Amino acid sequence: MEQLLAIRARGVTKSFGDVVALDGIDLDVTQGQIHGLVGPNGAGKTTLLGLLLGLAVADSGRLEVLGTPVGRALDSPDGVAGFVDGPALYPSLTPRQNLAALAALRGHEARTAGIDDVLAEVGLTGVADDRARGFSLGMRQRLGLAAALLTKPRLLVLDEPSNGLDPAGKKHVHGVLNRLAADGTAVVLSSHNMDDLEALCSEVTIVATGRVVFSGPLSKLAADNRELDYRLLTSDPQAARRMAGDTPGVRVVDDAGVRQADAKLLVVRAMVPALEDLVVRLVEEGVALRELTPVVSPLEAAFLALTEQQEAGR
Amino acid sequence: MTATLTQSPEQEHQPVTRGRRVPVTRACRFEFVKLVSQWRIRLLVLACWIVPALFVAGVSRQSTLPSDTLFGRWMHATGWAGPLVVLGFAGTWALPLLTSVVAGDVFASEDRLGTWRHLFVAVRSPRRIFAAKALASLTVILVLVAGLACSSAIGGLLTVGNHPLVGVDGHLLTPEDAAVKVLLAWVCVLAPTLALAGIGLLGSVMLGRSPMGLLLPALVAIIMQVTQILPLPVAVRLALPGYAFISWNGLFTSPTQLAPLLIAVAVSLAWAVLATVLAYVLFQRRDFTNLAYDGSGRRALTVGLLPLVGLPALSVAAVAVSTSSMGSGIEQGKVQRSVATAFAHLYRMQTDQLHRPAVAEAQLRTTATCAKSAGKGAQEGAGNNWRCVVSWHLPGVAVTGTAIYQIDITSDGRFVADGDGPKEVNGYFLMRTSTGDAPNPLWQFDGNVELLDTSSKG
Structure with missing residues (x-):
């Protein structure tokens, strides 16, 4: 079954003077998908987000947003909302006034624009009439999200939306984004926080030096990836160490630098199949497995490996 | 390389429009x-x-x-x-x-x-x-x-x-x-x-x-x-x-x-x-x-x-x-006209305030003779070294009235005329009227020299 595409980019390039920000970017994002954009600083993420919001126009290639070709600056179709380089708001206005001014800009009455609803959605009802001047970064992020939600977007473009959010706030925002995606809105978010991306995104695109080095489901990224380091906490560390050493494709890492003081903890390096063999052997030998977690997430490991490869190949 | 998007019934009901510009x-x-x-x-x-x-x-x-x-x-x-x-x-x-x-x-x-x-x-x-x-x-x-x-x-x-x-x-x-x-x-x-x-x-x-x-x-x-x-x-x-x-x-x-x-x-x-x-x-x-x-x-x-x-x-x-105005615009003739005009208007006001017989500006036939730096040098330009002798005639009075003013003209044409006698005309700040002391309009007054030669002379 064909999926509806919210974004379709083919061979998109963008340069600023001599600096090539995007170098032949291909990207597909379907409706209802939360798509992560990840890459080192200067990789071109913000430029790409800017193109999606219509803030700039590609030098070459083809970009379609919500099925509409975008050929000129500020030409993105209705239904696209979001922010790049952090949320923007006017500190001399309250959140309610900020949103009312935006609603009025679009020709909506403040009463009927759903301002209270979006403020409640992002958890800002309690401070709706306080001046935004004193807001923390997290509150500003929520207000930026509320401003985007006010337009009832079909494509939401967010740049580091979890910056400054406390765990509760992060959970709240994740809930909002998941609900939007469930309702069919495509969400593209860039972040350096791998945990966020893993928690939210069904697909990710890794960008380095203006090029896509990976684009696809997170599961594919993990499968494609090479060996990862895993933390093993067992009932018998010595037996576990011995069995890990005997299991083909598994290596004990003694210099992993993770909780070295904990004698019960073992760090092994393996691909998923070899790791599964080790787990089976541990269980067969009656060694209880209390914890098995990757030292770094598959996404982070892949990100580091792929971007390092890209940097080395320049 | 453009793909055709599959349109679901929902999407057909929500047509994508080009971004509308805000009025x-x-x-x-x-x-x-x-x-x-x-x-x-x-x-x-x-x-x-x-x-x-x-x-x-x-x-x-x-x-x-x-x-x-x-x-x-x-x-x-x-x-x-x-x-x-x-x-x-x-x-x-x-x-x-x-x-x-x-x-x-x-x-x-x-x-x-x-x-x-x-x-x-x-x-x-x-x-x-x-x-x-x-x-x-x-x-x-x-x-x-x-x-x-x-x-x-x-x-x-x-x-x-x-x-x-x-x-x-x-x-x-x-x-x-x-x-x-x-x-x-x-x-x-x-x-x-x-x-x-x-x-x-x-x-x-x-x-x-x-x-x-x-x-x-x-x-x-x-x-x-x-x-x-x-x-x-x-x-x-x-x-x-x-x-x-x-x-x-x-x-x-x-x-x-x-x-x-x-x-x-x-x-x-x-x-x-x-x-x-x-x-x-x-x-x-x-x-x-x-x-x-x-x-x-x-x-x-x-x-x-x-x-x-x-x-x-x-x-x-x-x-x-x-x-055709490339000079300072402050010339002797213009200064004389401006001072005489202002004096005539204010003399009439003073006459009204003192309840003397009414007199019109035209009847006074006021003239001013002005000189800069006692007549030495160019008789034009701004400065506080202008001095004017104002003369006027009262109807039925043979003697010509005169009053002296020190004029300070700024380069934008504005001037302040400071009375320097006789004391009956412009010597004192106050004058005695029937309702009490009042500021003497002729003691010190403002005026304006028109820098351009384009307007009719008043």
């Missing part, structure tokens, strides 16, 4: 809301609508009046002097600073707050954003100027009353005439205010978050004022936008000294238009996706400032060719 009226309202939400703008509005009234009311009740300010010496006599005193002050200080705070910050504030992208995504048109910002700042400036004018007029009228106003050449304006001319004077200074506002917009676009953008209108205004103090040719003086802050006093002479005022207003409007167009061009060329842009590139300075530097040269040439 300028809505964008303007948005900008206005943002401006008015700033405490400094609210404070300015409040100050402009309250402080002038309090100032005029306070000064009008004092025994000592600001006689060094045009119309200041008449603040006891009529409520219409107050708004003109405030106008003189506003042209020097208040209006340049107001335009700096409003127009000089309207673009820079978005740089400071990092809100440009937000604004572009919302409005989707640089042209409309520029128009909205320019219109919103213009609206706020108009509200501020209206506040200064209305507040000072209300303060004066409530404190002193709606009485006739003595013009710059001593002739008496009815309260109705005074009201109209006070309004006209404030309208005229809108032109240089707009010029400064245009410069403010340019500075704000060109220099971004740099404080120099904010200060540019005030800086230009100071340069204009200093230039007006210098002994420059008339053509240069008139070709600068700041002259309209001075030339409104030509409205209060009879006949009206209209030519310098119209030229100054035209020059100011030309500056306003050019500065605004340059700001627009720079704004349109700006790349808002480039974070490294700080607005102060060489191109910005070239496109923004060079044409503005060229405009005065063009204006000077145009004024010089059209008026």
